[in-house]
Amino acid sequence: MSVHSEIKKVTTHTLQEMKNTGRKITMLTGYDFSMARIIDTAGIDVILVGDSASNVMAGHETTLPITLDQMIYHASSVVRAVNRALVVVDMPFGSYQGNSKEALSSAIRIMKESGGHSVKMEGGIEIIESIKRILTAGIPVMGHLGLTPQSIYKFGTYVVRAKEEEEANRLIEDAKALEAAGCFAIVLEKIPAHLAKLVAETVQIPIIGIGAGNGVDGQVLVVHDMLGINNEFSPRFLRKYNNLYEQMMKAFQEYISDVQSGDFPNEKEQY
Ligand code: KIV
Numbered sequence: 001m002s003v004h005s006e007i008k009k010v011t012t013h014t015l016q017e018m019k020n021t022g023r024k025i026t027m028l029t030g031y032d033f034s035m036a037r038i039i040d041t042a043g044i045d046v047i048l049v050g051d052s053a054s055n056v057m058a059g060h061e062t063t064l065p066i067t068l069d070q071m072i073y074h075a076s077s078v079v080r081a082v083n084r085a086l087v088v089v090d091m092p093f094g095s096y097q098g099n100s101k102e103a104l105s106s107a108i109r110i111m112k113e114s115g116g117h118s119v120k121m122e123g124g125i126e127i128i129e130s131i132k133r134i135l136t137a138g139i140p141v142m143g144h145l146g147l148t149p150q151s152i153y154k155f156g157t158y159v160v161r162a163k164e165e166e167e168a169n170r171l172i173e174d175a176k177a178l179e180a181a182g183c184f185a186i187v188l189e190k191i192p193a194h195l196a197k198l199v200a201e202t203v204q205i206p207i208i209g210i211g212a213g214n215g216v217d218g219q220v221l222v223v224h225d226m227l228g229i230n231n232e233f234s235p236r237f238l239r240k241y242n243n244l245y246e247q248m249m250k251a252f253q254e255y256i257s258d259v260q261s262g263d264f265p266n267e268k269e270q271y
Contacts, residue, residue, distance in 0.1 A: 025218025124174025
């Protein structure tokens with residue numbers, strides 16, 4: 001029996017069971033093989049191949065420029081690393097909005113070419129037709145409400161969403177619509193904690209929060225942020241579990257100094 005066959009893989013059903021039995025769901029982003037291998041081995045439930053790759057991997061200011069081909073490249077690298085986690089792949093901006101046929105063919109490309117297990121889409125009632133069409137092909141869909149970075153030019157800012165009653169009510173209706181359409185889970189980004197808790201209590205499917213407080217069914221963070229690789233990003237919701245910026249800087253500077261001084265490689269480090 002191979003080692004892999006003993007591992008119980010996380011599925012969309014596992015996540016629903018976790019919500020039903022009150023076990024919190026853990027999710028982190030991942031974009032490449034090496035990082036995804038560590039995250040999966042650590043025991044994470046879900047790896048999100050987020051379109052935040054556009055920011056943290058490619059250096060763009062927003063998530064808008066990343067392409068379907070680039071998402072497929074990142075997702076296939078992650079899938080090759082993963083033995084246990086459920087892999088969710090973000091559908092990039094422009095690959096699903098406004099045209100449900102195109103949405104379906106984008107989702108099919110992601111599933112076929114990357115081997116990912118599901119897709120994530122930003123938006124509520126306005127994208128329901130695309131979500132339903134993708135679901136008819138048997139592709140699981142995770143929703144994403146609240147701060148939806150693909151609409152940054154509509155919002156104009158990354159501040160907390162749905163603080164006012166009207167937007168909060170709309171978000172609750174959107175969450176109900178996503179559940180009714182058949183989404184297996186929803187990410188809620190940067191909304192008041194009491195609203196996120198209310199949504200998690202209103203719908204039966206798992207709610208995974210980022211900057212949405214502790215009353216939800218699970219949490220997600222961008223892996224580069226929680227590792228402290230980017231020392232310029234410190235929003236209130238982020239807990240940094242390391243300061244890799246400083247540790248990596250130290251390692252790089254020591255290497256430069258060792259090469260320059262002739263200390264590296266020494267006699268034991270050569271043939
Ligand atoms: O792209 C991403 O990293 C995301 C998370 C912030 C949820 O969508």
